[in-house]
Amino acid sequence: MSNTQQGPAPVASEWTPLKARQVSFDWKGTPLHWLPGNPFATHTINVLHLLLPAGERWFVHVYQQALPLIKDDRLREDVLGFIGQEAMHSQAHDDVLPHLKAQGLDPTPYTAQVDWLFEKLLGDRTLPPGRAREWWLLERIAIIAAIEHYTAFLGDWVLNADELDRRGADPTMLDLLRWHGAEEVEHRSVAFELFQHVDGSYRRRARTWATAFTALVFLWQRGSRFFMANDPTLGGTGRATFADFVRGGKQGVLPTPGAMAKSIPRYLSRGYHPSQEGSTAQAVAYLAHSPAARAAEARTTGGS
Numbered sequence: 001m002s003n004t005q006q007g008p009a010p011v012a013s014e015w016t017p018l019k020a021r022q023v024s025f026d027w028k029g030t031p032l033h034w035l036p037g038n039p040f041a042t043h044t045i046n047v048l049h050l051l052l053p054a055g056e057r058w059f060v061h062v063y064q065q066a067l068p069l070i071k072d073d074r075l076r077e078d079v080l081g082f083i084g085q086e087a088m089h090s091q092a093h094d095d096v097l098p099h100l101k102a103q104g105l106d107p108t109p110y111t112a113q114v115d116w117l118f119e120k121l122l123g124d125r126t127l128p129p130g131r132a133r134e135w136w137l138l139e140r141i142a143i144i145a146a147i148e149h150y151t152a153f154l155g156d157w158v159l160n161a162d163e164l165d166r167r168g169a170d171p172t173m174l175d176l177l178r179w180h181g182a183e184e185v186e187h188r189s190v191a192f193e194l195f196q197h198v199d200g201s202y203r204r205r206a207r208t209w210a211t212a213f214t215a216l217v218f219l220w221q222r223g224s225r226f227f228m229a230n231d232p233t234l235g236g237t238g239r240a241t242f243a244d245f246v247r248g249g250k251q252g253v254l255p256t257p258g259a260m261a262k263s264i265p266r267y268l269s270r271g272y273h274p275s276q277e278g279s280t281a282q283a284v285a286y287l288a289h290s291p292a293a294r295a296a297e298a299r300t301t302g303g304s
Contacts, residue, residue, distance in 0.1 A: 010189055011275040016284060018081025018187050020088050022300065023292040025176055027099040032233065034170035039234060040244045041253040043227035045177065049096040050110050050223045055147075056090035058118040059083075062140045069198045075190075082190040085183045092176060104232035110223060117219075138199045139208060145195040146205070146212035149267045149274065152188035154255065155181030156278040159286055163252030171291075179290045185283035188274040202270060209267055 035042045060083050070076045097107050122140065127133040158164075158181040164174060195205070221240065228238030248254030266272055287293045 008271050008273045010193070010273050014189070014275040014280045016186055016280050018078060018085060018190075020081070020084030021179070021183075021287070021293045021296045023088065023092060023179060023296045025092065025095065025172055025292055027096065027172065030099065030170045030172050032100070032103045032105065032231070034173040035164065035253060036168050038167070038248075038253060039231055039238065040224070040228065040240060041248045041251075043231065043238075044220075044224045044240070044245065044248065044254055046096075046100070046227055047220050047223035048177075048180075049093045049100070050107055050226075051114055051219060053090045053094035053097070054111070054115045054118045056086040056093075058122060059086045059144055060090070061123075062137070062144060063194070065137055066141055066194060066198065070194070072197060075193060075197055078187070078190045079194055082187045085187055089180050089183070092180065096176075105227065105230055107226075110226045114219070117215075138204065141191075141195050141198060142201075142204045142208035143212050145191040146209040146267065147216065148184075148188065148191035149209075149263070150212075150216060151184045152274060152278055153260070153263050155184030155188070155283070157181075157255045157259070159185065159282055161252065167253065175290055175292050178286055179292050182283035182286040182290070185278040186280060186287075188278055192272075192274050206268055209264075213264070 033039050033042045035045075063079055063083050067076065067079065070079060097111065100107055122143070125136055127136060158177045224240035224245075228234065228240045229236070231238050245254060246257060249256035249258075266277070
């Protein structure tokens with residue numbers, strides 16, 4: 001499974017050692033519409049809480065299977081750091097779900113479907129040792145690389161989404177999103193470099209990008225519609241439309257469709273490397289003052 005195709009060189013200054021931060025968040029004071037007066041933008045971003053617990057557990061599971069394939073010591077350390085961070089992301093978003101349920105918005109019907117997707121459809125298959133099993137592992141590693149392109153895109157977006165602050169977004173939710181987003185920017189190169197290390201086929205990269213992008217768009221729009229339709233404050237009249245998404249992008253409270261579309265040819269470029277996107281310095285700077293990350297550091301070091 002060694003990669004014989006040499007990919008573009010990373011931007012060396014964008015690398016940073018990775019560590020999991022044992023964060024926790026208190027949701028008691030967070031309202032259902034944590035972005036005041038904007039249930040659609042709130043719930044569009046809330047889809048993260050539906051997808052990430054199962055999705056990032058799946059990342060961890062696949063990468064644990066990939067560890068024996070890694071022949072480069074620094075990449076192995078990066079993958080171990082990635083696994084630690086993704087496990088914390090899964091837990092942190094999972095902890096939001098009981099809060100939503102307590103506010104009358106039960107996510108269980110949707111999360112059950114997401115669990116099935118990652119555990120059954122994308123999970124381990126009963127395959128004989130050899131080429132079939134190898135192919136399925138490489139496919140999943142490539143799918144994760146494509147998904148991580150978009151999680152890094154979203155991480156960079158939320159770190160720079162000043163309009164959320166101006167509109168009075170709940171500070172605890174913003175800290176969760178920006179702590180997570182900053183770590184996505186921190187480790188944005190790991191999934192792609194692992195894929196390049198074990199395979200690197202451009203054909204597989206393009207094919208699995210199409211799979212990942214289609215699945216993400218489908219799941220996100222369904223999640224937004226689920227939340228809007230079941231929001232108890234909207235009396236069953238809530239709707240989620242593409243026009244609403246475009247409006248949110250123009251307002252600065254959601255990514256713009258144009259920015260998302262422009263990210264596609266960047267990932268599919270043969271010269272692509274994730275270190276060319278986002279800023280590690282900005283991510284590390286946020287993590288240095290994130291309330292949750294600082295509290296986690298204090299607990300780890302025994303500080304106050």
